[in-house]
Amino acid sequence: MQHVKPRNGKFAERHGSYEQALRVAKSVISPGDLIDIEQYFTGYGEIKSAKTVFYPSDDVFDKEKSHVLVGVKEKEPGLIVFGGQKKNFENTGITFGLMGIQKEGWDESTLFIDTGDGHPPQVLTETKLDEAPLKYRLTTEKNIKPGIYTIEFCFTYFNGNVWKSSNKSIEFKVQNFFERNDVLIGWIVLAATISALIRFAVIPISSWLWGHLCQYF
Numbered sequence: 577m578q579h580v581k582p583r584n585g586k587f588a589e590r591h592g593s594y595e596q597a598l599r600v601a602k603s604v605i606s607p608g609d610l611i612d613i614e615q616y617f618t619g620y621g622e623i624k625s626a627k628t629v630f631y632p633s634d635d636v637f638d639k640e641k642s643h644v645l646v647g648v649k650e651k652e653p654g655l656i657v658f659g660g661q662k663k664n665f666e667n668t669g670i671t672f673g674l675m676g677i678q679k680e681g682w683d684e685s686t687l688f689i690d691t692g693d694g695h696p697p698q699v700l701t702e703t704k705l706d707e708a709p710l711k712y713r714l715t716t717e718k719n720i721k722p723g724i725y726t727i728e729f730c731f732t733y734f735n736g737n738v739w740k741s742s743n744k745s746i747e748f749k750v751q752n753f754f755e756r757n758d759v760l761i762g763w764i765v766l767a768a769t770i771s772a773l774i775r776f777a778v779i780p781i782s783s784w785l786w787g788h789l790c791q792y793f
Contacts, residue, residue, distance in 0.1 A: 580681040582689040585697030587621060592735040594619030594688075596628065596744050599708070603748045608718040611748060614708035615729065617674070617701035622736030623688050626674040628710065631728040632667060639665050641715035645707050648676040648687070659707035665714065672710060674701070674733075722752035 581588070599614040615628065642665035649660030656677065663670065678685035687709060691698045701709045724747055732741045 582677075582679075582682055582686050583620070583697065583699065584690055585620065585693075586695065588690075588697070589736075590621045591737045592619060592621030592623040592733070592740075594621075594623055594626075594731070594733060594735075594740075595742060596729060596731040598729060598744055598746050600746055600748065603746070604751060605716065605748060606751055607716060607720045607722075609716055611712070611714045611716065613712040613714070613727070613746065614704070615710040615712070616703075616708055617688070617699075617731065620697055620699065622734075623686070624684060624734045624736070626686070626688065626731070626733035627671055628674060628732075629669055629671045629730045630712070631669040631730075632714070633725045633727065634667060636716060636720055636725055637665060637667065637714045638717050639667065643713055644670065644672070645711040645713070646672050646709075648705075651706065657706040658704075658709050659711065674709070716750065720750055722750050724749050 594617055597616045597618055599616070601612045602609075603611075605611060617626075644663045644665065645659040645661070646663055647660035648656050648658055651657045660676070663672070674687050675685040676687050677689060687699075687701050689700045691700055691703060726745050726747050729744045729746075730741060731744070732739065734740075
């Protein structure tokens with residue numbers, strides 16, 4: 577029998593409480609590198625008109641090489657996965673509505689749907705279905721300055737009683753030349769140290785030995 581609501585678990589009709597969770601694969605990068613960020617949403621209860629907005633730092637990402645995967649698609653008959661649409665990137669920020677699935681009897685389309693009849697209940701936005709609910713693939717500019725950068729994410733929804741909002745941020749570090757080449761620099765320093773030892777220790781000893789040997793010839 578078809579459920580008439582997207583969430584049917586215990587307390588599903590109570591005022592909802594949700595939080596966003598962010599995951600970044602690599603937070604220390606070099607200029608021109610790609611940053612992959614996954615955004616999930618966890619919680620339960622009533623939720624409507626959910627949306628998320630993200631605000632990147634100015635002039636950090638290459639617009640032509642950056643995009644966001646959002647929405648859902650049918651991978652095969654009856655199998656829904658995330659990553660249905662590829663959205664262009666904007667340095668000024670982008671707003672995404674967290675919608676995508678609507679069945680007969682539902683008030684609106686939503687991504688906050690029960691994954692089963694388990695307890696505690698779980699919703700789709702807590703899971704990875706091929707992709708995260710939102711996946712940001714952001715390529716940094718090749719001329720980006722070294723330092724620490726911040727991206728802000730804002731999540732807003734109506735919980736059946738009031739509007740709720742929460743902010744999360746992630747940081748990533750762009751390494752400078754010395755940090756990017758620490759291994760190479762380490763080898764150069766080691767080679768210079770060995771060269772200095774040869775110059776100031778081995779050569780004087782060799783000269784001393786040669787001088788004493790010459791006395792016998």
